[in-house]
Amino acid sequence: MKILMTGGGTGGHIYPALAFVNHVKTLAPDTEFMYVGTENGLESNIVPQYNIPFKTIKIQGFRRSLSPQNFKTVYLFLSSIGKAKKILKEFQPDVVIGTGGYVSGSVVYAAKQLNIPTIVHEQNSIPGMTNKFLSKYATKVAICFPDVAQYFPKDKVVLTGNPRAQEVVSVEKTDILKEYGLNPEKKTVVIFGGSRGALKINQAFVEALPFFEERDYQVLYASGERYYKELQEKLKLSEKKLTNISIQPYIDKMAEVLAAADLMVGRAGATSIAEFTALGLPAILIPSPYVTNDHQTKNAQSLVKSGAVEMIPDQELTGSKLVAEIDTILLDELRCQSMAEASKKEGIPDAADRLYKVVKEIT
Structure with a gap:
């Protein structure tokens, strides 16, 4: 099986993904992984230490106030989908798992367009903007707090918890x-x-x-x-x-x-x-x-x-x-x-x- 992980910006998005990778490697050592993040995010320093193939795309978040930077954000999002599709076609994953952060928005959305099964993993009791957007397109939404289920399509939600817990x-x-x-x-x-x-x-x-x-x-x-x-x-x-x-x-x-x-x-x-x-x-x-x-x-x-x-x-x-x-x-x-x-x-x-x-x- 091939699994592509994506998520970045904070350790809260990155460490659950890495904990999941480590666990699956013990269960099914033949599983192939790839991680997609950004060049400037925390993930670019952390993920390579785990010997996981790492690719990057360029993207930035929306400003919450009216800003000309939001035009650039839209442009980067659209262009990043093309880059994500290229990575997906080369790696050919069986599933894509997004753990949050702007980078997962492009990758999970691109996977949906290529008919690749996707999972969005939400760690908090209030969903991030990216995961809320992606829940419309994802195959399943994995949650850690029962309270957050109300923000997602009911038929997609699965209570899984945070993979970091199983490491600890x-x-x-x-x-x-x-x-x-x-x-x-x-x-x-x-x-x-x-x-x-x-x-x-x-x-x-x-x-x-x-x-x-x-x-x-x-x-x-x-x-x-x-x-x-x-x-x-x-x-x-x-x-x-x-x-x-x-x-x-x-x-x-x-x-x-x-x-x-x-x-x-x-x-x-x-x-x-x-x-x-x-x-x-x-x-x-x-x-x-x-x-x-x-x-x-x-x-x-x-x-x-x-x-x-x-x-x-x-x-x-x-x-x-x-x-x-x-x-x-x-x-x-x-x-x-x-x-x-x-x-x-x-x-x-x-x-x-x-x-x-x-x-x-x-x-």
Whole structure:
């Protein structure tokens, strides 16, 4: 079988695609893959590291305000369909899977015109503009949150979950916290604001630090590379030793770290949610207010309903509020256990298998 993946712009579109590729390679090693992205997108740096044939097309997104750039966007979209058709004819895939981002718009639309079966994969609880457009043409629409089904043609929707969950669920608990100077036997909260960090979370952590030093639990905090140096200087980290707190610019083995933790605090991106629910980890979510359609808030709200998470709006976040919320979970064994069970129920640990089943059904 030949499968063409397309998606880009953010890690939330790219990593589910790569997780699916990795899983299918274990199930059916003879499967051939190709990935289509853009030259300037994040995918051009990430995908080649996975030894997947990679092709690019040129495209850009629509401006939400009236702009002459939108004329260029229409031109690029139309010309990119021609380029996508050329790639499709050369590779001759049995199915095309688009995981979001403008690039998938051209490729999935071109595949439809060539009568190639297609799947659109939507990671969030509010669909992106591209996936909403493509749902009219796609053979199937794979979703991760039941709430998002209302935005798509009912007969096309399949609840598959995020393939990243299946990568994470098999990760076993280890002593990885030792690598960060922490005790693997102690209750641990992991706090981070995404790969680049988040200013508001950073500010709250600085305010919370004196309180964290007094707690019985320990804290692993990833500030993001862009805030790390400033944090070191502000807190004078070179002059004092923190006994139950570890501050890092970035956490490389996040899945392994989460498997060793008792609570996660962070943004409400689709990939993070797939990871911690697959592990059955309670969470405090602080949705980013800077994402399209405020979809992170909707992601978080769907999990608040089930009791798996607590949510703090970004504008309400303070150091004292952060510590208080963490205390109410980590210092209450029954509540922590209840949230963990609810989180596990929300997870879809066989997401990659579900998506592969859809592939086999339509090819």
